[in-house]
Amino acid sequence: MPTVDIDPDELRELTGHEDKDDEQLKTDLFGLGLEFEGLTDDGEFELEFAPDRLDRLSVEGVARSLRYHYGDARGVHVPSTNDPDWTIVVDDSVPDERPYVTGAVIRDVDLDEESLESLIQLQEKLHATMGRKRAKGAIGIHDLAMVKGSPATEGNPTIEYVGVTPDGDRFVPLDSNEELTPEGVLEDHPTGQTYADLVSEYDRYPAIYDDLGLFSFPPVINGKRTEVDTDSRELFVEMTGTDQWTIDKMLNIVCYALAARGATIESVRVEYDVDDLVRPDLSTKTKTVAHDRIETILGIGLAPEEVIDLAERSGLEAETAELEDGDLAYEVTIPPYRVDVLHPLDVIDDLGRAYGFNDLEPKYPDVGTVGGRHERSRLERSVREQLVGLGFEDLLNFHMISEEENYERMGIQPGSDVYGGGEPATIKGPYSEDYTMLRTWVMPSLLMVLERNTHRAYPQDLAEIGFTAALDDSENTGVGERRRIGAVLASHEVGYEDAKARLQALCRRFDVSLETPPTDHPTYISGRTASVVIDGEDVGVIGEVHPRVLVEHDLEVPVAGFEFDLETLR
Amino acid sequence: MQLTESQAAVLEAARAEEATSVDAIAERADLPPETVTGAAFELEEERLVAISERVEETITLTDEGSEYATATLPEIRLYETALEAGADDEPVGMGQVIGQSGLEGPQVDIALSNYARKGYGTIDSGEITADPDGEPSTDAEAQALESLADGGAEDGTVGLEAAGVDEDTLSQLERRGLAERMESTVRELTLTDDGVTALMEGLETAETVGQLTPEMLTGGEWEDAEFAEYNVSADAERVEGGNVHILRQTAERVTDVLVGMGFQEMDGPHVDADFWINDCLFMPQDHPARTHWDRFALEAPTHIDHLPEELVERVERAHREGVGEDGEGYRSPWDEDFARALALRGHTTSLSARYLAGNEIGEIEPPARFFSVEKVYRNDTLDPTHLLEFFQIEGWVMADGLSVRDLMGTFEEFYAQFGITDIEFKPHYNPYTEPSFELFGTHPTTGELVEIGNSGIFREEMLEPLGVDCDVMAWGLALERLLMLMYGFEDIRDIHGTLCDLDLLRNTEVTY
Known part of the structure; x- marks a missing residue:
């Protein structure tokens, strides 16, 4: 779960509740769904947040929610905006992959170290969540004093969102003193390298120009010229992305946060080919x-x-209304910073939170249903009971395994015509080399357990009713999933007969006929290996494990075992 | 009077007029001394004999002492060799005498140090003289060794008085490490008057039986049999027997509870299309969890063959446009090919989606309750509390007009079965439920507040495309979490998987 760092002193200041101590704040935040995870090195609260209320990614948004929670604020508040002075012109050259832009001008800004830090954190957290790591939406914040708008036809200052060739122009990016082309940024600048994948396939790279030239290379990096610091008094905020709604909402969240610090919002005109927008x-x-x-x-x-x-109390506004059938309803107004309200149910959730879900009295639902187990799980339980009665330790092993364990160490080949030799269902880009595929049979897992427990007392009689999988074209998923019964007997004096005796007992109890005609299987000793034929169908293998396989698993005692399909006992 | 054979034999061997030692009785009765001692105490309890105890000092020869008793003491051998070499006339070179004596190693020093002490001669400047009047035959130490060796009992002990060895000589032998003194308790039996009477009245003995045999049962001999007593408090040989895996026991218990609460079990594929795992759950295709590295996508095979066409259309529409008159969809891309990609299921909510869609056992009419306790897969870092595969308890209730109070009541009932009460509901966010709650419970031993589940009411954007037009509330929980809470296990890897420790599995307390 993502986290956000909040300074409790700032929270007290912004909510106007200097009286709340840290513990009270933590309890109140838990009520909002923000769980206290610990303190940062700077003594800030590290809070875990659910990724729906993205308007709470900074101290300003959390403070707003708390003010509603405390009853200090009610209803919907929309900051006023001044008429647009600046225009963003969207040029035809803008890359098709990233056609959208939005923006705002912020005046009367008074940033100290903390509020600047908060603004940077908000930007990062929005990138990580709504912005989908900048792919869907990316934010650029600039010092307006350093931007020089070109005079447009009406005399208002204008900047341009354009597409440039990778080596088309040069600018000095943040955290650098060198003039680089966009391509050079992707190759040589650390931030450029991180985000190179987002644009490297584009024919033209997104770029933002003012009268002086290129000053932002979204979604990768801003230019150094317009860098914001605590002396900045006026800001230019631009966002680009793959979806207008998403970047507009991200802009709203940033505008609300800055307005909460006393700044004034000034609209910006966005001029597309077909129509104009006024934003935010x-x-x-x-x-x-x-x-x-x-x-x-x-x-x-x-x-x-x-x-x-x-x-x-939830920061919404409601008026009574009537549904078509005359039933009572409410027209509920949703403020512009909310991104999570898709359906009336989301409003009901807000009402429930304001009421206090924990104040509701639980009740057991008054509906009668009949319970029962799935047939497969009933069968599994019965077989397990029999195996335990026969003296086996019941095991639960992982379904994922490596090809080495599943095939090589057992002496068999993938895709070979022996029991366990099915083609594997494999994991894409496996994180661990120990878990690269689903096991095709249970026996490798049992031998691995024996291998891990050579220091424990013998006999070790182990069994597992386990999930296995192998490629199977006849299945809709292309994977045949089977449950199999695997069992091993390991002790100083154990042999084929001991395994056969238990297999016979199991088959008797489920009233199936068992035959064990001789066969060959590389895992077992030749001449001491048989097919498990149940009711005339070849469904498994039984034998004494080959010394080569035993030595491979560092075992110093003989092992006999069997494995066959669970379904055959049905 | 009915006595055991050994008791009777001991009674008969004892005397009223004199105290008889256990060893003497053992000899008379031809029984091992420990059997006599056991029987004697039993007879004492019956007041048939009196037992007196005294401490007796005994002497035992050490290995070295026994050796000199049969051979000769090193100093005597040295004296005899010296005489042969004519050292009684004039001094002889020491090397020559020692060489001829055949003494070796430490025995040389022993011989030299005792030679002069006992007055067999002198040793001076590498030369040795022998006193012609030396009397090895009357050497007190040699005689004591001999008599101790002759008079010893089987175990080599000799009573201090019986040995007739004077205290000085004995101390000398002890110093030389040739003999050891020990104290032992000697028990002596005397018949009491009751004992005499019992003997005069005649004894009946019962034969004791070690093993009950089929012959005894069929022949009726068991009727007169007295069973030899075992040491019933001693530990027996260790037997393991079969045992259901501890995590399976917990799963079975959860299953019992849920079946008892009216839930029916679901079953379905572990490898499934993202459509069933995520799209049906109204998870946008660009949701971080769907591209996140913790998902196990399949390399082979890559895509499911068929998806129900109409359902795919309805799900896509819900994603794009939302559900209901003023519902909104996601501003996210939606692509059927992406939905058909196969992965190991990250939750068993994929089964719920399949069942709710009517895809598994046909249309399900409300009211209904369903559950599963099955494996799910997350590509997480392995650590003491996280496995790549774990069991998820998944449950849902379908009925008209369900409220969050019904949801809370159901969970309180469920967790109470495992001793977890005072559940707290933390409002939460899931893409497919609204309202949503994380469930917190108090750890029974640490008192810590721990997350024990995730729950909510399925969104209409999920239910409507699946063709469900009533309410469904659902929850999920990791079985391992419940197990660790119940048992206080610290490392889940010892329990689940091929790294398991057999001893831990064998020794963990049974749950019920």
């Missing part, structure tokens, strides 16, 4: 929520004024 889009939207549905989900009766009160 701080319009609200509404959801119609049926009263009946609220009561059903929360399991309590509520008066309309209670619902309206809960909505306002």
